[in-house]
Amino acid sequence: MTNWLEKLINTHLIGLKPYESARRLFSGGNYFLNANESPFTNSYSLNDERLNRYPDCQPQAVVEGYAGYAGVQTNNLIVTRGADEGIELLIRTFCEPGNDKVLICPPTYGMYAISAETCNVGVTSIPLLPDFSLDTDAITKVDDVKLVFVCSPNNPTGTHVDAEQIEILLQHFAGKALVVVDEAYIEFDDSAGWASKLAKFDNLVVLRTLSKAFGLAGLRCGFTLAQPQIIQSLMKVIAPYPVPEPVAQVAAQALSKKGLMTLTQNVTTLKNQRNELEKALQTLPQIQLVGDAKANFVLFRCKQKDELMSYLVDNGMLIRDQSKQVNLANCLRATVSNEKEQTILMDLITQFYQNRSNA
Numbered sequence: 001m002t003n004w005l006e007k008l009i010n011t012h013l014i015g016l017k018p019y020e021s022a023r024r025l026f027s028g029g030n031y032f033l034n035a036n037e038s039p040f041t042n043s044y045s046l047n048d049e050r051l052n053r054y055p056d057c058q059p060q061a062v063v064e065g066y067a068g069y070a071g072v073q074t075n076n077l078i079v080t081r082g083a084d085e086g087i088e089l090l091i092r093t094f095c096e097p098g099n100d101k102v103l104i105c106p107p108t109y110g111m112y113a114i115s116a117e118t119c120n121v122g123v124t125s126i127p128l129l130p131d132f133s134l135d136t137d138a139i140t141k142v143d144d145v146k147l148v149f150v151c152s153p154n155n156p157t158g159t160h161v162d163a164e165q166i167e168i169l170l171q172h173f174a175g176k177a178l179v180v181v182d183e184a185y186i187e188f189d190d191s192a193g194w195a196s197k198l199a200k201f202d203n204l205v206v207l208r209t210l211s212k213a214f215g216l217a218g219l220r221c222g223f224t225l226a227q228p229q230i231i232q233s234l235m236k237v238i239a240p241y242p243v244p245e246p247v248a249q250v251a252a253q254a255l256s257k258k259g260l261m262t263l264t265q266n267v268t269t270l271k272n273q274r275n276e277l278e279k280a281l282q283t284l285p286q287i288q289l290v291g292d293a294k295a296n297f298v299l300f301r302c303k304q305k306d307e308l309m310s311y312l313v314d315n316g317m318l319i320r321d322q323s324k325q326v327n328l329a330n331c332l333r334a335t336v337s338n339e340k341e342q343t344i345l346m347d348l349i350t351q352f353y354q355n356r357s358n359a
């Protein structure tokens with residue numbers, strides 16, 4: 001970097017690297033089982049007559065549609081540019097740069113720490129226990145954080161966090177910190193989630209998205225659910241026009257009665273596909289399933305992880321290496337997909353180990 005610019009940039013940003021999203025990591029590839037996207041596409045219509053006008057800050061059809069879907073009141077939610085923007089808004093609204101901290105429980109979703117770091121907010125890490133449950137004993141000794149991020153089902157372990165554990169956190173941090181339950185994968189879990197508990201716990205926040213089960217990762221639309229005062233605080237920080245008009249139109253269609261029927265069908269299909277993928281992987285002695293599969297991906301530990309990963313990439317099959325995360329040495333994560341792509345994945349993995357044993 002030019003010398004003068006190095007002096008100009010915020011000091012806390014100098015050591016940071018941009019997030020290595022699945023999309024940024026590889027340029028090629030034919031099969032994308034690396035970002036937990038949906039294999040299904042749906043069609044939507046676009047009315048271009050309103051594009052000369054600024055959009056509503058919070059488009060009513062989307063707010064009402066999602067509130068109905070999640071079973072909350074319209075003043076319990078804010079529409080954001082993906083759940084990722086919700087994470088950042090919470091940090092910018094509740095954490096003072098250079099002073100405050102958030103708590104995370106790795107291995108987990110990377111954006112909590114990255115958003116905190118870009119805002120110059122500290123990160124306290126309390127790793128999950130070996131069975132990937134929360135270390136509530138250690139967490140309840142912490143008092144100096146403003147936000148506690150819990151992901152359920154957790155990315156990348158696929159594990160559901162017990163309601164009793166989350167309730168312990170909500171009680172411990174009552175009046176002190178917000179407990180943020182990231183439910184990006186809630187549709188794939190059999191549990192109901194936390195949206196119905198907002199009235200009971202005034203420090204509870206729930207994150208949701210259209211990127212995963214709804215199959216709209218390209219849309220960038222997510223939701224933060226909480227008691228009205230929290231939502232009003234986030235409204236002070238969000239940009240004046242955060243939801244582009246085309247996004248609002250497509251999201252409203254996805255949340256219509258027809259859209260929700262499609263969602264239910266696709267989730268059922270993907271849950272079956274998830275069982276198939278787990279079963280297929282379990283037949284290979286070189287592979288051991290890790291965690292659980294309550295979301296739309298499977299995590300596994302494997303022999304010759306680097307070589308397997310290169311073999312898959314060389315053949316256009318992208319999955320995600322999770323081995324740098326705590327307690328996930330040699331672990332790879334594959335997104336549940338349609339039959340065709342899963343067959344290609346399994347054929348490649350099988351071939352890889354056959355080539356090795358013949359060599």
Ligand SMILES: *Cc1c(COP(=O)(O)O)cnc(C)c1O
Pocket residue numbers: 036081082083084085109151155182184208209210211217220221222
């Ligand atoms: C994918 C994902 C998100 C981000 O969702 P967007 O709405 O696409 O920003 C948030 N949390 C978790 C755990 C995720 O896996």
